Amino acid sequence: MKRTVPLVIGMMFGLFALAEFYVPHHLVGDLSDEFRSWAAILGAAAFILGGVNILQVSWPKIRRREEDWPYKVVLLASAAIMLLVGLPWHKLGSPATAPTIGARVVDPAVAARGHAVIAIDVPADVTYQVGKTIGAGAASQVAVEVEPGKVAIKLSRRLAGYRALEGEVTVAAGDVVTVGGDPPMLWGKDGRVFVWIYDHIFSPANATLFALLAFFVASAAFRAFRARNVEAALLLGSAIFMMLGRAPLGGAISDIFPDVAQWLLDVPSNGGRRAIMMGAAVGAIATGLRIVLGIERQHLGSDA
Amino acid sequence: MSAPHWSERLQRFDRRWIFLVMAVAVVVPLFLPLGLPVKPDRMTKAAYNAVEALPEGARVFVSVDLDPAATPEIEPYYRAVILQLKRKHARLVFATTWYQAPPLLERYLRETVEVAIAPAGTEGYSGLPDRPYRKHVDYVNLGFREGKSAIIQAFGSDLRGAFDNQADDGTPLDRIPMMDGITRLSDFDLVVLVSAGSPGAKEYVQFVGTRYKLPMVAACTAVSTTDLAPYVQTGQLLGLVGGMAGAAGYESLVGKPGAGTTGADVLNIGNLVVIAAIIFGNVVFFAGRRHRRRGGRP
Numbered sequence: 119m120k121r122t123v124p125l126v127i128g129m130m131f132g133l134f135a136l137a138e139f140y141v142p143h144h145l146v147g148d149l150s151d152e153f154r155s156w157a158a159i160l161g162a163a164a165f166i167l168g169g170v171n172i173l174q175v176s177w178p179k180i181r182r183r184e185e186d187w188p189y190k191v192v193l194l195a196s197a198a199i200m201l202l203v204g205l206p207w208h209k210l211g212s213p214a215t216a217p218t219i220g221a222r223v224v225d226p227a228v229a230a231r232g233h234a235v236i237a238i239d240v241p242a243d244v245t246y247q248v249g250k251t252i253g254a255g256a257a258s259q260v261a262v263e264v265e266p267g268k269v270a271i272k273l274s275r276r277l278a279g280y281r282a283l284e285g286e287v288t289v290a291a292g293d294v295v296t297v298g299g300d301p302p303m304l305w306g307k308d309g310r311v312f313v314w315i316y317d318h319i320f321s322p323a324n325a326t327l328f329a330l331l332a333f334f335v336a337s338a339a340f341r342a343f344r345a346r347n348v349e350a351a352l353l354l355g356s357a358i359f360m361m362l363g364r365a366p367l368g369g370a371i372s373d374i375f376p377d378v379a380q381w382l383l384d385v386p387s388n389g390g391r392r393a394i395m396m397g398a399a400v401g402a403i404a405t406g407l408r409i410v411l412g413i414e415r416q417h418l419g420s421d422a
Numbered sequence: 423m424s425a426p427h428w429s430e431r432l433q434r435f436d437r438r439w440i441f442l443v444m445a446v447a448v449v450v451p452l453f454l455p456l457g458l459p460v461k462p463d464r465m466t467k468a469a470y471n472a473v474e475a476l477p478e479g480a481r482v483f484v485s486v487d488l489d490p491a492a493t494p495e496i497e498p499y500y501r502a503v504i505l506q507l508k509r510k511h512a513r514l515v516f517a518t519t520w521y522q523a524p525p526l527l528e529r530y531l532r533e534t535v536e537v538a539i540a541p542a543g544t545e546g547y548s549g550l551p552d553r554p555y556r557k558h559v560d561y562v563n564l565g566f567r568e569g570k571s572a573i574i575q576a577f578g579s580d581l582r583g584a585f586d587n588q589a590d591d592g593t594p595l596d597r598i599p600m601m602d603g604i605t606r607l608s609d610f611d612l613v614v615l616v617s618a619g620s621p622g623a624k625e626y627v628q629f630v631g632t633r634y635k636l637p638m639v640a641a642c643t644a645v646s647t648t649d650l651a652p653y654v655q656t657g658q659l660l661g662l663v664g665g666m667a668g669a670a671g672y673e674s675l676v677g678k679p680g681a682g683t684t685g686a687d688v689l690n691i692g693n694l695v696v697i698a699a700i701i702f703g704n705v706v707f708f709a710g711r712r713h714r715r716r717g718g719r720p
Contacts, residue, residue, distance in 0.1 A: 147579060308528065324490040325491050325494070328492070365667055380464065383647070391649065
């Protein structure tokens, strides 16, 4: 039972996925979409399993003070922080969604001009949009003259991670209406803390690691790229033509470099790549058939 | 005891000198640009022409599948193609299959879609100006979905279902007029793939591109160019913008030089340093081999 049930499930879904390509009936398509939703859910669930796995692997090493255990602490702490800031805590409360409409007075001078005034009272780092007028908050109130009628108002911060306050106010000629508000900070994946960590920690660290490649490639070019035989010499020659041909410098020296680089890409590289891709595809088909037909059972675990 | 041969000494020299030379080669061109003319290659021109051939107001799906590490190479293309699409008043639908991408995509939307990239009077730009796009009127962000190739297949057959029929901010897609008539990828006039790896352009080609006959263009990192170039030859991709050099070429076609063009200078000098390192390393290697063959001490 332990082996047969997973095997039968695998066979059923595998054969269905195969048949789907050849049966254009909408019911088959609908069922396929449903199965793909399951696959997406399973993919998302794998993140949870991954989290549990990291905990299972790292915690014992920290407890036993094994080699590099402080790195595991950093790993777990970082994961915990991201989990906490990634939750939408703001939904626990009821943060404002619209600007606050304050005092309304009538100014004869404004009425004489046939206009109304919206007095924006927001912090300096908040930008406002009153009708089509856009501006930034200031230490004192900012007066925006508008036509009487319904006026759309939006208060937001330039920084990501804050909820914009949007609303409408109806004004008559001569009205001076005070509008205020402070766009609240959000939590969760669009929240201020999450975005700050992403922008100021994850992005630079991620980019730095990738950028280090330039230095290692230069070092490896000196130490390892040797023309020890004809094949290696051909590889080095191609690499030099590609590096010159794919940068503007090559074209500036001679049109030969971009032309040769393009030929190398179009003919030998694409030919070789296509051969590898076709071979891998045939291998994938064979492996898929072995799994679907129950010949290959390694994916079921060591007990199978 | 005689001193080691010069080739032997050079083979053991501190590699931090190479790091220093590379650092100088990367930094100096940023401040003292060479300004060499950038010539777009054939695949880049094909990608540009595919966008140019779109009708006004075309519906375009943009899959932003990248992380911050790939931004220096791919972001210049993204900015250039968005400007080109906005000039054609294309209606844009964004999505991503990379969990690292959503905050990046949000930033891109704020910086390139919700504001004009090249408003009238932009210095050094003579093309048509673009305008700020309005959320759910001119563009929709569907956000991120996990599922890798399976979710890309779902985009192909039921895009709305894959996103639970709602945009990233929870707005039901049925309430967004620009989404009328869009249920799957084949409802778009073009699919633009801003792709730094897997899942990305390769999976789109393999799982949905050919099956649903989707017109697709892609941009990728330089190392992925050889992976994707065969798909351009077969017509499965209408064009391909490879790495920073490709992005610089694309910027020159769009007419607004940016980070790609600046980066092309870094590429020029950086590549020269690598080539010099290869030649220098081989001179040292062959000198050492010759010395040993003549009976010299290793």
